[in-house]
Structures are given as C-alpha cells and as structure tokens.
Amino acid sequence: MPGKGRVIVTQDSSFVNYVLRENHTNYQKAKLDTDVVAKQLGTSLLFVNGDDWRRQRRLIQPAFHHNSIQQLYETVMNTVNAYIANFPQGAQVDVYPLMRELSFSVLLNSLFNIDMSREMTDELCRGFINLQDFMAKDVLQPFRRFLYPVTGAEKNLVKQWDGIRDMLRGIIAQRRADETTHNDLLAMLLNSRYEDTGQGMSEEQLISELLILLFAGHETTGSTLSWLLYLIASNHQVCEKLICTIEKTDMLDSPRDSYINAIINEGMRLYPAVWINERVAIKDDQFGGFSFPAATSILTYIYGMHRCEAYWEDASTFNPERFLKSEGLIDKNVKNYLPFGAGPRMCVGNNFAMAEMAFVLYTIFKTFHISTTGAPPAAWPLLTLRPREVILNIKKI
Ligand code: HEM
Structure with a gap:
C-alpha cells in the first residue's frame, strides 16, 4: 500500500487470535502519522507500546475494574436521566449527535464530578470534534499533508489543544488544593501509584490520559448507541x-440484565464502532504456511469477521438471542466476536461502556416510543464506524 508498505487485511479468526493474543509480544500499535495527534495524545495508553504501555495499563486498569466502575453508576445514571428529561421529541429526529453529546457528558461527569461551566464543556467538545475531523481528513487525504503549514490547519488545532491542556491543568490544580473526597475517575487516577516507583503520574501524563479516555470513550459509545436505537426501533419483536424486560427491572440493575446485554452485543456485532484495527509486526513472522517480514501491517477487519457467514448463522439478521444460552443467561464465550478487541490491549473501558449503554437504553425505552422512518442509516467508516445520521420518530409514552 503506498506510504504504508506491506499490509495484510484479515478476518480470519485464528490469524487474528495469533496476532492479538498468542504472539502479541511481536505486534505493536502503528506509529501516529499526524503530528498534532502525536503531540497531544501520543504518550497515552491508547498509543504507547512495550514497557511504557504495560506500566500505564497497570496503573490505569484498576480504575476500570467492576467495583470501581460501580462507584460511578450514580453519576452516570444522573447524567443520563437529566439528558433524557430534555430529549427532543417528534418526527425525523437525528439521534446521532444527541447520543454523541450524551456519551461525552457521561464521560466528562465521570472523569470530573464537578460543576463545569458551559463554556468549558463547549470548548472541550469543540476540541474533540475538530481533532476528529482533522484526523478523518488526514486518513482520507494524506497527500494534503504538505498543505498544513500553508493553511495553518495544524497550527490552529495545536493552539486550541494547548488551551484545552491548560484547562485540565487548572482542574487538577483545583482538585489537589481541595481536601474533600471526590468520587470520580480523576480522584482514582490521582490516587494511583506506579508499582516500581510508588509515585503517581506526572501532570502532563495525567492530562494525556484524561484526554485519551474522553477521546476513546465518547464517539465509540455514541455511535454504538445510535446504531442500537435504529436496530431496536426497526425490530418490533x-x-x-425489551419493553417487557424494562418493566421487570430497575435502572440500577439494567447493566446486569441478560437480554439488555444480548441486545447491546448483537448491535456491536453488526456495527462494531472499532471496525478495523491495526498492528505492526516487530520481527519477521509466519502463520498458516505464510511468512511476512518485520514492519508488515496487519489490519483486523472486525466488521467483516462479525458478518462472515462461515462464523455466524444468518449473519446479517439482528438477533440478540444468539448471545443467550438456553437458560436465558448471557453467553460470555461467543467466538469470532471482538467489539472491544482481544488480548492484553483489549478495551480498558468495556465495563463502563456496557453499563452506560444499558442505562441509556433503559431510560429511552422507558420514556419514549421510538420508530424508524424507513431506510437504514448509511455507515461512515472513518476512525470509528459512525452512522451519517439516524433519523427516528420519538414520542413520549
Ligand atoms: C462501545 C464502546 C467502545 C468500544 C466499541 C471500544 C472498543 C475498543 C477497542 C476495539 C479497543 C482495542 C483497540 C486495539 O486493539 O487496537 C479499545 C481500546 C481502548 N479503549 Fe475502548 N471502546 C469503547 C468504549 C471505551 C470507553 C468508554 C473508554 C474509556 C472510558 C475506552 C477506553 C479505551 C482505551 C484507553 C483503550 C486502549 C487500551 C490499551 O491499549 O491498553 N473505550 N476500545
């Protein structure tokens, strides 16, 4: 592939398993091509490799363990309830920007459980939209990179992001000076210590990690929720x-409900937010009779694997029951299914995302009748698998 060297695109389950799990030490994340992203987020958990990654992962993972996440449930539920209370109703509502905004607010409140001014949240939100648009353009039109210095596009983004880092520096300084107990991810990350040194993260590292959690967590969840609303609304049964299930459950218990989990899993099978995933071989390697040199890129085509007829019966049908065992319990060992990746670099926020999505579906379908307006939404596969728009009819029950 021009500019990228040798590339293998695969949806072969055993090869993917080999790269992500069995021989994962020979595979690392690709280098970030875009300087502005590398400068702001390059040293964070999502992008580092080797020992730096291991150290960061060990430090951050405890904040996302089941027990820690449960401490955030109240914040997440309050955010969802407040947002849905002002949810627009009517015919032809595009729910994609709404789900994206809701996911952003949930993460923001879970990271910093403080009263943030509207200007601050707007600035942060704009920063992420601009960064994602910039990255999307960069992926689609890499040949335009030489124009960045002329148009000032990169310089403006760096300036905006330097401002965002300053804002977070201010929030952290305020928190360090505050002696009251806070129940949020910032408090958990400020209290965490590296195993080897017993020290906490440096301020710059902490800022990068806070930003990456917002970055990795909001658009993935926002897109998935939008696809889910469409899929559920277009499938009467x-x-x-789901409505019967909700009648028998309360909001707090919804993340543990098997049917709600099965619906979310099936939605992520058909529309995996991370639809493709890259690793680069460190040394020459071979698999299944093929050999390939160091620096080969392996692209796991998760979308293809999730819709492959050889792996799934009626692959294109939305059927949550396929994730349930005969006793109605959730099947945790479904094969050829990687919405959150696999191996040691599997999504650190998966429990958080699953709980958040359960709360949102619970609240929306308890409050509204949702119906489709016709054609399925068009997919827009950029960094994540976004819908272009998801137009639905929304009416209060
Ligand atoms: C539906 C929602 C989500 C989906 C589908 C998703 C998917 C993924 C996938 C597939 C990966 C692995 C990428 C790879 O192997 O290269 C990943 C990594 C990651 N995710 Fe998520 N994610 C979601 C939500 C979240 C949330 C809510 C957070 C944080 C609050 C988060 C934080 C991260 C981080 C930090 C990593 C990097 C982990 C590492 O490299 O050690 N994600 N995610």
Whole structure:
C-alpha cells in the first residue's frame, strides 16, 4: 500500500487470535502519522507500546475494574436521566449527535464530578470534534499533508489543544488544593501509584490520559448507541421484549440484565464502532504456511469477521438471542466476536461502556416510543464506524 508498505487485511479468526493474543509480544500499535495527534495524545495508553504501555495499563486498569466502575453508576445514571428529561421529541429526529453529546457528558461527569461551566464543556467538545475531523481528513487525504503549514490547519488545532491542556491543568490544580473526597475517575487516577516507583503520574501524563479516555470513550459509545436505537426501533419483536424486560427491572440493575446485554452485543456485532484495527509486526513472522517480514501491517477487519457467514448463522439478521444460552443467561464465550478487541490491549473501558449503554437504553425505552422512518442509516467508516445520521420518530409514552 503506498506510504504504508506491506499490509495484510484479515478476518480470519485464528490469524487474528495469533496476532492479538498468542504472539502479541511481536505486534505493536502503528506509529501516529499526524503530528498534532502525536503531540497531544501520543504518550497515552491508547498509543504507547512495550514497557511504557504495560506500566500505564497497570496503573490505569484498576480504575476500570467492576467495583470501581460501580462507584460511578450514580453519576452516570444522573447524567443520563437529566439528558433524557430534555430529549427532543417528534418526527425525523437525528439521534446521532444527541447520543454523541450524551456519551461525552457521561464521560466528562465521570472523569470530573464537578460543576463545569458551559463554556468549558463547549470548548472541550469543540476540541474533540475538530481533532476528529482533522484526523478523518488526514486518513482520507494524506497527500494534503504538505498543505498544513500553508493553511495553518495544524497550527490552529495545536493552539486550541494547548488551551484545552491548560484547562485540565487548572482542574487538577483545583482538585489537589481541595481536601474533600471526590468520587470520580480523576480522584482514582490521582490516587494511583506506579508499582516500581510508588509515585503517581506526572501532570502532563495525567492530562494525556484524561484526554485519551474522553477521546476513546465518547464517539465509540455514541455511535454504538445510535446504531442500537435504529436496530431496536426497526425490530418490533426485540423492541417489545425489551419493553417487557424494562418493566421487570430497575435502572440500577439494567447493566446486569441478560437480554439488555444480548441486545447491546448483537448491535456491536453488526456495527462494531472499532471496525478495523491495526498492528505492526516487530520481527519477521509466519502463520498458516505464510511468512511476512518485520514492519508488515496487519489490519483486523472486525466488521467483516462479525458478518462472515462461515462464523455466524444468518449473519446479517439482528438477533440478540444468539448471545443467550438456553437458560436465558448471557453467553460470555461467543467466538469470532471482538467489539472491544482481544488480548492484553483489549478495551480498558468495556465495563463502563456496557453499563452506560444499558442505562441509556433503559431510560429511552422507558420514556419514549421510538420508530424508524424507513431506510437504514448509511455507515461512515472513518476512525470509528459512525452512522451519517439516524433519523427516528420519538414520542413520549
Ligand atoms: C462501545 C464502546 C467502545 C468500544 C466499541 C471500544 C472498543 C475498543 C477497542 C476495539 C479497543 C482495542 C483497540 C486495539 O486493539 O487496537 C479499545 C481500546 C481502548 N479503549 Fe475502548 N471502546 C469503547 C468504549 C471505551 C470507553 C468508554 C473508554 C474509556 C472510558 C475506552 C477506553 C479505551 C482505551 C484507553 C483503550 C486502549 C487500551 C490499551 O491499549 O491498553 N473505550 N476500545
């Protein structure tokens, strides 16, 4: 591939398993091509490799363990309830920007459980939209990179992001000076210590990690929720069963409900937010009779694997029951299914995302009748698999 060297695109389950799990030490994340992203987020958990990654992962992972996440449930539920209370109703509502905004607010409140001014949240939100648009353009039109110095596009983004880092520096300084106890991810990360030195993260590292959690967590969840609303609204049987389930459950218990989990899993099978995933071989390697040199890029085509007829019966049908065992419990050992990746670099926020999505579906389908307006949304596969728009009819029950 021009500019990239040798590339293998695969949806072969055993090869993917080999790269992400069995021989994962020979594979690392690709280098970030875009300077502005590398400068702001390059040293964070999502992008570092080797020992730096291991050290960061060990430090951050405890904040996302089941027990820690449960401490955030109240914040997440309050955010979801407040947002849905002002949710627009009517015909032809595009729910994609709403789900993206809701996911952003949930993460922001879970990271910093403080009263943030509207200007600050707007600035942060704009920063992420601009960064994602910039990255999307960069991926689609890499030949335009030489124009960045002329148009000032990169310089403006760096300036905006330097401002965002200053804002976070201010929040951290305020928190360090505050002696009251806070229940949020910032408090958990400020209290965490590296195993080897017993020290906490440096301020710059902490800022990068806070930003990457916002970056990795909001658009993935926002897109998934939008696809889910469309899939449920367009499937009468699933919608009825979900409504019956909700009647028998309360909001706090919804993340543990098997049927709600099965719906979310099936939505992520058909529309995996991370639809493709890259690793680069460190040394020459071979698999299944093929050999390839160091620096080969392996692209796991998760979308293809999730819709492959050899792996899934009626692959294109939305059928949450395929994630349930005969006793109605959730099946945790479904094969050829990687919405959160696999191996040691699997998504650190998966429990958080699953709980958040359960709360959102619970609240929306308890409050509204949702129906589709016709054609399925068009997919826009950029960094994540976004819908271009998801137009639905929304009416209060
Ligand atoms: C539906 C929602 C989500 C999906 C589908 C998703 C998917 C993924 C996938 C596939 C990976 C692995 C990428 C790879 O192997 O290269 C990943 C990594 C990651 N995710 Fe998520 N994610 C979601 C939500 C979240 C949330 C809510 C957070 C944080 C609050 C988060 C934080 C991260 C981080 C930090 C990594 C990097 C982990 C590492 O490299 O050690 N994600 N995610």
